[in-house]
Amino acid sequence: MVRCNKAGCRFCEKGKGKGHGPIWILSVSLGNRQVRQIPIPSELKKEVEESRRAFAQMQKVLKQIAQVNLELFQERKRQRR
C-alpha cells in the first residue's frame, strides 16, 4: 500500500484510510549493493511471480552444483601423490 499524502485524500486519511493499492514492487538485485525496484502491473503479477520462483529455484540448483564441485575438488586434493 502507498500513501499519496494529498490533502483530503480519502484513501490516505490518517487513522482511517489504508492508502492506495495494493501495488506490487519487484526488487531486483544488480550486485554491488544496487537494487532496482520495478512496479508490477497487477495483470502481470502472476507471470512475474512464476519467473521469480523459477529464478530462485535455478539459483538453488547452481549452489548445489557449486557445492558438489567443491567437494570433488577437495577429494582430488586429498588423493594427490
Ligand SMILES: [Zn+2]
Ligand atoms: Zn491518497
